[in-house]
Amino acid sequence: MQTGNEEQAEYWGKSASGVKWLTFEDQIDTVFAPVLDLVLDRAALSAGMRVLDIGCGTGASSLAAARRVGPSGHILGVDISAQFLDRARVRAASEKAANVEFRLADAQIEPFAPQERDAMISRFGVMFFSDNVAAFANMARAMKPGGCMTFAAWGELSGNPWFRIPHVAASSRLGNPPKVDRNAPGPLAFHDIDRVTGLMAxxxxxxxxxxxxxxxxxPVGGCEDTAFLCTRLGPAARVLAHFEGTEEDAQAIQDAVAKAIQPFVSGDGVHMPATINLFQARRPD
Structure with a gap:
């Protein structure tokens, strides 16, 4: 597959870090369910719509959208990871979701059928392009005139303890990894709303x-379960990998995370605040 994002294809498609997202699929879908609901509600999908789902991962977003558009509609789920899409197809088959198709593609350069889709959606799938302007323009070409694009991205680090607490715990234990451009492709690349809306324009x-x-x-379970997940994915996992941390390091970081998230525990579990940047735009008529 030709791609403009070779590093992302390698990470999500082949690396051990990418495989972890399959291992923790159920937990990830549960914890990010409010984000998916936000995207789908704002997108206002209705029966018969043809929708493009960018960065569909293992299929939770595509299948949820398929239920909203019904059998007369159609969802095209696109991802850069073949292993994610293999799992997505299994899930679609188990639900007998005949109105969903999955495609291995880099949405920045994929030659989508022009003006075919009523809408585009994404739950955390659009922050990884090497050329955001080219990616937005290419996805827009797939939409009909007036078609709406709706996607969610992580907001500022300070408003997202899901990232901030594991990062602090891992860095305190092992040190700070080399700094990177905050706007570089990655989970927090779209934290700056004004910058992103400028790219869309x-x-x-x-x-x-x-x-x-x-x-x-x-998240599923209590503090220890949440801390385990936060330590195996995201910034803590990247710090551990960079410094070649041991299992002892991972456990110490997990313990620190569990302690730090205690204030977010209520009677029925952990409830972590999150700041999600929700973007919408239309293809010109």
Missing amino acids: EAGLVNITGEAVELRLA
């Missing part, structure tokens, strides 16, 4: 909005 989109939405994430 440069790509030719119109009626552009960006809003920081406050949500609560409810």
Whole structure:
């Protein structure tokens, strides 16, 4: 597959870190369910719509969208990871979701059928492109005139203890890894709403909005379960990998995370605040 994002294809498609997202699929889908609901509600999908789902991963977003558009609609789920899509197809088959198709593709350069889709959605799938303007323009070409693009990205690190607490715990234990450009492709690349809306405008989109939405994430289980997940994925995992941390290091970081998230425990579990940037725009008529 030709791609403009070879590093991302390698990471999500072949690396041990990418495989972890398959291992923790159920937990990830649960904790990010409020984000997916936000995207789908704002996208206002309805029966018969044809929708493009970018960065569909193992299929949770595509299948949820398929239920909203019904059998007369169609969802095309796109991802850069073949192993994720293999799992997505299994899930679709188990649900007998005949209105869903999955495609291995880099959405930045994929020659989508022009003006075929009523809408584009994404839950955390658009922050990894090497050329954001080119990616937005290419995805817009797949939409019909007036078609709406709706996607969620992580907001500022300070508003997202899901990232901040594991990062602090891992760095305190092992040290700070080399600094990277905060706008470089990665989970937090779209933290700056004004920057992202500017990129969307440069790509030719119109009626552009960006809003920081406050949500609560409810991971499966208690503090220890949440700390385990946070330590195996995200910034803590990257710090551990960079410094070649031991199992002892991982356990110490996990313990520190579990202690730090205690304030977010309520009677029925952990409820972590999150700041999610919700973006929408339309292809010009």
